[in-house]
Amino acid sequence: MSLLEACKWLEASWLGTAIRESKWGFALIEMVHLLALALLGGALLITGLRVWGFLFKEQRPGAITRDLGWLLVGSFAAMLVSGILLFADGPLRYFGNAAFRVKLLLIVGAATTGLLTHLLGVRGQIGQSASTVMKAMALLSCTLWLGAGIAGRVIGVL
Amino acid sequence: MTLFLHICQWLAGTAVGTGIRESDNLFSVIETVHVLGIIFTAGTIAIVDLRILGLLLNRYSVEEILRPLVKITWLGFSVMASTGILLFWSEADKLYFNLSFRVKLTLLLTAGINQWIFQRTHKREMAVWGAVVVPLWRAKLAAALSLGLWLGIIVLGRAIAYQ
Numbered sequence: 001m002s003l004l005e006a007c008k009w010l011e012a013s014w015l016g017t018a019i020r021e022s023k024w025g026f027a028l029i030e031m032v033h034l035l036a037l038a039l040l041g042g043a044l045l046i047t048g049l050r051v052w053g054f055l056f057k058e059q060r061p062g063a064i065t066r067d068l069g070w071l072l073v074g075s076f077a078a079m080l081v082s083g084i085l086l087f088a089d090g091p092l093r094y095f096g097n098a099a100f101r102v103k104l105l106l107i108v109g110a111a112t113t114g115l116l117t118h119l120l121g122v123r124g125q126i127g128q129s130a131s132t133v134m135k136a137m138a139l140l141s142c143t144l145w146l147g148a149g150i151a152g153r154v155i156g157v158l
Numbered sequence: 159m160t161l162f163l164h165i166c167q168w169l170a171g172t173a174v175g176t177g178i179r180e181s182d183n184l185f186s187v188i189e190t191v192h193v194l195g196i197i198f199t200a201g202t203i204a205i206v207d208l209r210i211l212g213l214l215l216n217r218y219s220v221e222e223i224l225r226p227l228v229k230i231t232w233l234g235f236s237v238m239a240s241t242g243i244l245l246f247w248s249e250a251d252k253l254y255f256n257l258s259f260r261v262k263l264t265l266l267l268t269a270g271i272n273q274w275i276f277q278r279t280h281k282r283e284m285a286v287w288g289a290v291v292v293p294l295w296r297a298k299l300a301a302a303l304s305l306g307l308w309l310g311i312i313v314l315g316r317a318i319a320y321q
Contacts, residue, residue, distance in 0.1 A: 027316070027317070027320055030316060031312070031313050031316050031317075034193070034196070034312055034313075034316055035309060035312055035313070037196065037197065038196045038197055038200045038201045038204060038308075038312060039201065039204060041194075041196070041197025041198075041201045042197060042200075042201025042202055042204055042205045043201075043205070045197065045198070045201060045202065045230070046205060046227075049226065054226055055222070055223070055225075055226040055227075056218060056222070059217075059218075067214065067215050067217060067218075068214060068215065070214070071205075071208070071214055146194070149193075149194050149197075150190060150194070153186070153189075153190040153193060153194075157186055
């Protein structure tokens with residue numbers, strides 16, 4: 001089954017139909033998506049700030065990610081689930097939307113660089129400031145996340 | 159108050175208001191900054207509230223978390239206020255009648271008052287809120303209220319467009 005066929009299937013499925021026909025369904029899911037964005041953004045902001053040495057300097061750079069673990073994973077999961085449900089409202093429409101596709105790529109990029117940053121820092125020493133590579137990667141990751149957020153907004157404009 | 163309504167109608171008719179409303183991209187850009195600004199305001203506030211509630215970053219004292227974040231929150235808030243004022247400016251005549259918008263402003267005011275009371279009551283004890291000394295139930299209540307208010311503010315902000 002090609003991607004296009006999968007989209008057509010999803011659009012016609014009970015899930016796609018239910019969301020499309022419900023009066024408040026889409027709005028509610030969108031709000032969850034927005035709330036999860038606030039939490040994920042906040043958590044990512046703090047991890048970025050730690051890598052750059054603006055707070056919690058006496059902890060290992062990778063320790064913050066572990067301490068914020070449940071928030072990072074939970075809010076990302078909420079974004080993923082709500083995102084999939086939003087997508088189900090009009091799979092074909094989103095499939096053809098350039099901003100949507102760019103957004104997906106940016107998310108993959110941001111998550112990958114973020115994970116790499118974490119792996120680099122998880123074995124650092126306490127009190128040690130992050131290496132330049134780590135800082136650059138953290139900055140790249142945050143930029144890609146921001147890009148994903150902007151692309152998400154552009155979806156509605158295209 | 160019809161005076162207020164007239165002010166809103168006047169605002170919407172000004173060059174700035176009309177310019178934003180009728181431009182191709184200006185409104186979208188201002189709105190995008192406003193939405194992403196949520197991360198730097200509500201996001202940072204939520205993290206501090208969650209810490210006060212003892213739900214995350216318990217290894218660190220509240221003060222340790224608050225100090226670097228408070229500057230970001232204020233910066234974020236000024237961006238939110240500026241973009242919010244511009245967005246309001248361009249549609250003041252319609253927003254006057256928008257229930258979601260009115261409730262959102264009320265919640266914002268309440269959140270501000272909650273924050274002010276919290277600061278006055280707990281400013282001195284906050285210094286010792288570490289892993290061992292936990293915030294009083296009153297402080298936790300304020301933090302929970304803060305989370306609830308900001309949740310409402312975000313939800314209603316989105317609901318404005320649905321009216």
